[in-house]
Amino acid sequence: MDRRLVWLAVGAFATSTVAFVFAGLLPLISASAGISVSDAGHLVTVYSLAYAIGTPILSTFAGAADRRRVIAAALLAFIAGNAAAASSGSFATLLAAQIVMGASAGLFASTAQATAVALAGPEHRARAVATVLGGTTFAVALGAPLASLVGSLAGWRAAYLVVAGLALLCLAVLWLRLPRGLPGLKLSLRERLAALGRPGILPSLAVTLLYLTGGFIIIAYLGPLATEGAGLPVAMLPALLLTFGIGAIAGNYASGQLADRLGPGRMIVMALLASSAICASMTAILELLPPEIAGPALVAIMLPWGFVGWTFPPAQASRLVGHAPELANLTLPLNVSAMYFGIALGSFIGGRLLEAAPVAELGIAAAAFPLAALAVIALTRRGTARVPAA
Numbered sequence: 001m002d003r004r005l006v007w008l009a010v011g012a013f014a015t016s017t018v019a020f021v022f023a024g025l026l027p028l029i030s031a032s033a034g035i036s037v038s039d040a041g042h043l044v045t046v047y048s049l050a051y052a053i054g055t056p057i058l059s060t061f062a063g064a065a066d067r068r069r070v071i072a073a074a075l076l077a078f079i080a081g082n083a084a085a086a087s088s089g090s091f092a093t094l095l096a097a098q099i100v101m102g103a104s105a106g107l108f109a110s111t112a113q114a115t116a117v118a119l120a121g122p123e124h125r126a127r128a129v130a131t132v133l134g135g136t137t138f139a140v141a142l143g144a145p146l147a148s149l150v151g152s153l154a155g156w157r158a159a160y161l162v163v164a165g166l167a168l169l170c171l172a173v174l175w176l177r178l179p180r181g182l183p184g185l186k187l188s189l190r191e192r193l194a195a196l197g198r199p200g201i202l203p204s205l206a207v208t209l210l211y212l213t214g215g216f217i218i219i220a221y222l223g224p225l226a227t228e229g230a231g232l233p234v235a236m237l238p239a240l241l242l243t244f245g246i247g248a249i250a251g252n253y254a255s256g257q258l259a260d261r262l263g264p265g266r267m268i269v270m271a272l273l274a275s276s277a278i279c280a281s282m283t284a285i286l287e288l289l290p291p292e293i294a295g296p297a298l299v300a301i302m303l304p305w306g307f308v309g310w311t312f313p314p315a316q317a318s319r320l321v322g323h324a325p326e327l328a329n330l331t332l333p334l335n336v337s338a339m340y341f342g343i344a345l346g347s348f349i350g351g352r353l354l355e356a357a358p359v360a361e362l363g364i365a366a367a368a369f370p371l372a373a374l375a376v377i378a379l380t381r382r383g384t385a386r387v388p389a390a
Contacts, residue, residue, distance in 0.1 A: 004119055004177050005131045008112045011071070011170040012135030015078055015105035017143030017163055019047065019343070023222035024148025024237040028156040033091045037224050041351035043098050044220045048344035050102030052337040056192050058107040059333070064186040067115045068178040074111060075171040077104035082164035086157040106340070109136075110333055118182055137252050137310070141245030149238040187330075195330040200323040203380040205338040207373040208316055211272065212342025213349065214369030215309060218279060218362050220347040221354060225282070229359040230298045231291035240299055247306025255311040259318055267315035269377065272370040274308040279370075283363030313339075 022044045030040040062070045081100035088094040109132075116128035143163075151159040196202050218225060226232040226240055259267045278301060285297045320335055321328045346369075353365055 004174070005116050005128055007170055007173045007177065008116055008132050009135035011075065011108060011167065011174065012112060012132050013139045013143055014135075014163055014166040014170060015075075015101075015108050016136040016139035017147055018082070018101055018105065018160075019044075019051070019340075020140050020144035020219070020241075021147040021151075021159060021163075023219055024144065024241055025151050025156045025159060026221070027223040027227065027234055027237075028151050029094070032156065033094075035091060036355070037221065038351035038354040041220055041347050041354075043095065044216070044347035045344045045351075046095055047098040047102040048340040048347065050099040051106040052340035052344065054103030055106030055110055055333065055337055055340075056189060058103060059110050060187065060189045060192060062107065062111065064183045066180065067111055067118070067182040068175065068180055070111045071108060071115065071178065072171060072175055074104045074108035075167050075174075078108065079164045079167050079171070082160045082167070086160040086164070102340075106336075109336065114329075115178070115182065137249060140248045140306075140310070141242070145238040145242035145245060148241055152235055152238065192330055192333070195324065195327045195334060198324045198327065200380065201320070201331055201334075203376055204316070204320045204323065205334060206376050207268070208335055208338040209342040209345070210369045210373035210376065211275070211312060211316075212339050213346040214275065214279065214366040214373075216343045216346030217350040217353070217366040217369070218282065220343075221350045221359070221362060224354065224359050225286070225362060226295070226298060229286040230295040232295045232298070236295075236299070240302055243299055243302040244306040244309075247303040247308075248310040251307035251310035252314060254307070255314040258311065259315045264315040264319040264322070265377075267311060268319060269374065271308055271312040271315065272374050272377075275305070275312070276367040276370040278305045278308060279363045279367040281363070283360050283367075286360035286363070 022041075026037050026040045026043070029043070030037045033040065078101055081097045081104060084100065085094055085097035088097060112132050113128075116132045119128065147159040147163060150162050196205075222240060223234070223237060226237060227234055232240070255267065262270075282298065282301065285294050285301065289297060317332060317335060320331050324331060346366075349365065350362055353362055
């Protein structure tokens with residue numbers, strides 16, 4: 001394997017860690033800033049919106065520019081955003097830093113995947129993309145709990161500095177190792193969005209958005225769910241995230257094999273049903289069990305939830321590509337944008353629920369969204385069945 005792909009994956013690890021570490025940092029940030037956890041949740045929302053909206057726009061502006069320079073610029077902006085967050089003196093500054101980090105992380109992700117394909121060649125495209133995306137998986141499994149642990153031991157600002165340091169190391173290596181003059185693909189924003197009109201694409205993106213919305217109603221607020229709902233100490237949050245991450249690695253690995261046997265459509269339906277059931281069971285755990293049992297039970301359920309949660313993305317990507325294989329370079333980035341729109345919506349809804357209802361109710365609210373995604377799939381299939389054959 002080309003070692004440059006590994007460093008692209010490490011860059012994906014660094015830039016993706018920020019998206020998942022908030023579950024452990026939000027309680028620390030809220031206490032430091034003197035605001036509620038639900039208000040601190042706006043950090044997740046603005047980061048995700050910047051990622052979702054900024055990625056296609058910045059990729060359009062980058063156009064056919066040298067990929068090495070685009071990656072360097074994205075990492076520099078990401079490092080600056082982390083440094084600004086670590087040194088921020090107000091919550092408004094921290095919000096602005098999140099916007100910079102989200103937009104630059106999205107630009108890095110899209111450029112890194114395209115660069116990986118160019119380095120590996122068309123015959124190894126899938127393996128190259130999988131290598132870079134592996135960095136995101138390990139960000140969930142290792143980056144988030146480690147950064148959360150750093151935040152618990154040395155303060156939340158230290159977590160941003162550690163992520164910035166790792167990104168700086170990637171920048172140095174990639175600037176030295178990536179070839180000069182590697183051009184990108186110049187497409188207008190209209191061309192990037194044209195795939196939305198193809199049959200099956202928009203409903204599939206709606207399924208992605210609904211699924212991530214449900215998941216991040218809980219993931220963004222695992223802190224209060226664990227501490228206020230289950231009575232766990234804040235120091236247990238890294239262990240909670242690590243358990244989820246181990247399940248995510250196993251689910252990501254198993255998804256491809258299961259999707260090949262069962263088909264991506266069946267895998268997606270199974271993931272949606274299982275995710276809904278697990279989210280609802282979290283409410284049952286917090287409301288029906290005593291704290292001495294609810295805490296360990298919540299930690300234990302993170303493993304299957306991580307597994308189920310990460311069987312969805314590979315199967316969904318496969319299903320989306322199946323609608324229009326020739327447009328995969330357009331539909332897959334749109335799917336990532338849909339994911340981050342879902343993260344933004346989920347964190348926003350979760351924050352508003354925390355203001356109005358007991359923390360245990362997050363599970364029931366989260367369970368509704370995978371069911372809504374199932375309804376979209378059913379309606380899409382019914383509509384397709386009614387279309388007469390040509």
